[in-house]
Amino acid sequence: MDFLVFQYPMITVQACLDGILLGVLFALIAYGMALQWGVMNIINIAQGDLVILGGYIAYFMYLYGIHPAWGVIVAPVIMYFVGIAIYKLVINKVVDRDLFISILATFGISILFMQLMNFAFGADVVLANSGYGTTMLFDSNVVLPNSKIFSAFISILFAVCLVIYMKKSKLGRAIRATAQNARAAKILGVDTEKVYAATFGINAALCGVAGALISITFTIHPYMGLPYTIRSFMIVIVAGLGNLPGVAMSGMGLGVFEEFADYILGTEFRIGSVFLLLVLILVYRRFKLSRKREYLK
Amino acid sequence: MKLNKIILSFVSALVILFSTSVASFAKVVGDKIILGAAISLTGKYSSNGVHTQNGYNMAVDRINSMGGVKVGGKTYKFDIIYYDDESNPKRAAQLAERLISQDGVEFMLGPYSSGLTKAIAPVTEKYGVPMVEANGASRSLFTKGYKYLFAVLAPANLYLDVAIETAVELNGGKPVRIAQAFEQDAFSQDVRLGILDAAERTGSKIIIDDKLPKELNDMAATLVKVKQMKPDVLVVSGHTKGALTAIRQIAEMKVDVPMLAMTHCDAAKLSKQHGKNSQYALCASQWHKSLTYKDDFFKDGMTYAADFQKEFGYDPPYQSAESSAALLVFKDAFERANSFDQKKVRDALAATNMQTFYGNIKFAPGGQNVDKPMVLFQVMCDASGSCENKVVAPLKWASAKLIHPIPKWSER
Numbered sequence: 001m002d003f004l005v006f007q008y009p010m011i012t013v014q015a016c017l018d019g020i021l022l023g024v025l026f027a028l029i030a031y032g033m034a035l036q037w038g039v040m041n042i043i044n045i046a047q048g049d050l051v052i053l054g055g056y057i058a059y060f061m062y063l064y065g066i067h068p069a070w071g072v073i074v075a076p077v078i079m080y081f082v083g084i085a086i087y088k089l090v091i092n093k094v095v096d097r098d099l100f101i102s103i104l105a106t107f108g109i110s111i112l113f114m115q116l117m118n119f120a121f122g123a124d125v126v127l128a129n130s131g132y133g134t135t136m137l138f139d140s141n142v143v144l145p146n147s148k149i150f151s152a153f154i155s156i157l158f159a160v161c162l163v164i165y166m167k168k169s170k171l172g173r174a175i176r177a178t179a180q181n182a183r184a185a186k187i188l189g190v191d192t193e194k195v196y197a198a199t200f201g202i203n204a205a206l207c208g209v210a211g212a213l214i215s216i217t218f219t220i221h222p223y224m225g226l227p228y229t230i231r232s233f234m235i236v237i238v239a240g241l242g243n244l245p246g247v248a249m250s251g252m253g254l255g256v257f258e259e260f261a262d263y264i265l266g267t268e269f270r271i272g273s274v275f276l277l278l279v280l281i282l283v284y285r286r287f288k289l290s291r292k293r294e295y296l297k
Numbered sequence: 298m299k300l301n302k303i304i305l306s307f308v309s310a311l312v313i314l315f316s317t318s319v320a321s322f323a324k325v326v327g328d329k330i331i332l333g334a335a336i337s338l339t340g341k342y343s344s345n346g347v348h349t350q351n352g353y354n355m356a357v358d359r360i361n362s363m364g365g366v367k368v369g370g371k372t373y374k375f376d377i378i379y380y381d382d383e384s385n386p387k388r389a390a391q392l393a394e395r396l397i398s399q400d401g402v403e404f405m406l407g408p409y410s411s412g413l414t415k416a417i418a419p420v421t422e423k424y425g426v427p428m429v430e431a432n433g434a435s436r437s438l439f440t441k442g443y444k445y446l447f448a449v450l451a452p453a454n455l456y457l458d459v460a461i462e463t464a465v466e467l468n469g470g471k472p473v474r475i476a477q478a479f480e481q482d483a484f485s486q487d488v489r490l491g492i493l494d495a496a497e498r499t500g501s502k503i504i505i506d507d508k509l510p511k512e513l514n515d516m517a518a519t520l521v522k523v524k525q526m527k528p529d530v531l532v533v534s535g536h537t538k539g540a541l542t543a544i545r546q547i548a549e550m551k552v553d554v555p556m557l558a559m560t561h562c563d564a565a566k567l568s569k570q571h572g573k574n575s576q577y578a579l580c581a582s583q584w585h586k587s588l589t590y591k592d593d594f595f596k597d598g599m600t601y602a603a604d605f606q607k608e609f610g611y612d613p614p615y616q617s618a619e620s621s622a623a624l625l626v627f628k629d630a631f632e633r634a635n636s637f638d639q640k641k642v643r644d645a646l647a648a649t650n651m652q653t654f655y656g657n658i659k660f661a662p663g664g665q666n667v668d669k670p671m672v673l674f675q676v677m678c679d680a681s682g683s684c685e686n687k688v689v690a691p692l693k694w695a696s697a698k699l700i701h702p703i704p705k706w707s708e709r
Contacts, residue, residue, distance in 0.1 A: 126541075218542070221514075267519060268508035271512055
């Protein structure tokens with residue numbers, strides 16, 4: 001059983017492809033987290049809950065007879081304003097405090113969102129059907145649901161657009177400037193308050209896109225946010241802040257890792273192995289950081 | 298000084314209010330038998346919690362309007378105190394404590410889910426409060442030697458073993474190869490034990506045995522294994538998310554398996570959410586409206602379903618039906634005990650032997666109902682794409698013939 005991967009070589013191909021398609025989606029969520037973390041030094045525990053909320057937007061469009069793929073456009077628009085609202089109501093009160101306070105605040109938001117979603121949408125597991133069909137490869141030994149391919153494609157599209165936007169647009173440059181040195185940016189006339197709000201909005205919008213894609217490919221449920229938060233946290237830790245190629249690579253790496261953990265260790269260890277990996281990486285990164293600090297002395 | 302007086306009078310007012318309310322909440326007051334229940338009205342079990350509550354309420358109204366409960370020559374009516382346990386076992390145990398020691402409730406109805414029932418049972422047991430529960434099927438509830446716990450439903454290990462037996466039968470009595478994927482919670486693991494028993498009994502082999510995580514929403518890996526190893530039966534149990542995820546990914550990945558058996562299909566509204574993709578899935582159910590059991594209050598399953606639909610606006614899932622049955626059991630026990638003494642009621646409950654619209658009810662010493670088999674239905678769709686659940690096993694109740702093996706995706 002344990003060596004299924006070797007007995008059936010096609011499983012390896014399948015696991016890699018599944019992992020990469022999944023990982024791209026994780027990377028999109030992680031990119032939003034990295035952006036926000038880099039600019040505001042806020043680790044958003046509510047990241048996964050924003051994703052799920054985005055998923056519900058696509059689901060409700062589906063319920064009303066609109067194809068859920070349109071959620072990819074509608075969800076980020078709505079979520080952008082949700083993000084701005086969260087910023088104005090909570091985050092700007094804690095943005096200048098230490099990291100711990102912001103973690104607590106977003107943890108609170110996360111719980112609030114879970115309960116509100118449960119209250120508003122019910123505790124049922126739901127999904128939106130795209131009707132996209134399936135792609136068969138290698139004599140139908142490897143199957144790829146088109147919805148997964150679609151979601152990977154859209155994730156890449158949004159990521160690329162965002163990179164260009166950050167490079168070319170005025171707001172994008174202001175965001176990057178603020179991330180590098182908020183004080184200097186402010187002195188040079190950047191409205192940092194606006195930048196913070198926009199960053200939070202953009203992050204929420206990315207979560208909205210990812211959520212819409214998850215409602216098409218998987219299922220959504222008010223309490224399913226946390227694994228997405230953990231995964232994006234881990235991807236960012238591995239890749240570091242402001243390193244988009246790194247985020248993409250570690251996202252895909254994590255996706256493939258999860259799939260193989262599933263085949264080799266068993267499905268029950270899938271999420272557990274992600275947590276274990278997180279701990280290992282944290283230990284390792286800390287080790288590296290402490291070396292750096294000693295060097296600074 | 299003045300402020301102190303105001304506070305003092307406020308506090309004493311509260312004290313008076315509380316003492317009177319406690320008095321009015323005692324077990325049997327005037328012509329009312331007051332039952333207590335902690336129900337998940339919020340949190341992750343809230344939808345099934347509401348089904349449970351609707352089932353209880355429907356039965357209370359029906360029994361009260363049809364003459365109530367006759368004890369000692371006097372007629373009593375049922376009333377229920379509900380608290381919201383927030384789908385949280387600790388909270389449920391606290392509320393059970395509160396219902397018994399503060400509100401003075403002497404008879405309890407069960408919460409929703411095995412986990413919460415497990416949290417409450419030690420409390421009711423400690424106070425000797427008889428509890429009839431309708432939504433905790435985990436086998437471990439019935440092996441602890443509880444004396445005051447009675448479950449109207451069949452235990453979890455019986456959910457899907459009918460499916461394995463049927464598969465073996467259809468295979469000409471020869472053993473089958475089984476692939477199974479179960480969530481790691483008390484209930485699903487009990488279903489798994491049932492499959493293990495059935496496999497051993499029939500000499501069948503389990504070739505895939507996956508445990509699904511709580512945050513399950515992707516089981517592609519399990520299905521890839523199924524695709525490669527081609528088992529005869531695939532069994533999935535992971536509450537509604539397991540059922541929904543399995544059907545979605547089986548259809549997307551075009552996994553061909555001769556028999557697919559699951560739990561929680563009707564709670565997942567499988568055919569509504571997935572339409573034709575859910576066709577041919579076999580589902581374990583405690584109850585189906587087409588069964589021909591009868592009683593005086595709800596007549597039969599069809600009438601119950603119609604009345605429920607009229608009152609609550611949706612087709613009753615089995616969670617509601619079994620909850621209604623719990624009250625019929627209590628009524629019957631009170632009348633046979635002809636007393637409100639907890640011990641006498643408990644003994645009357647233990648001696649229950651009756652038929653309700655939901656099924657026959659007779660308790661084993663452990664408290665589980667041993668007189669009601671599980672049924673299997675199969676999702677069947679017509680050409681227009683509208684799907685229906687039809688009972689296919691046991692044969693006695695079958696309203697349609699099992700379609701086996703499931704046609705290949707390439708032929709659909």
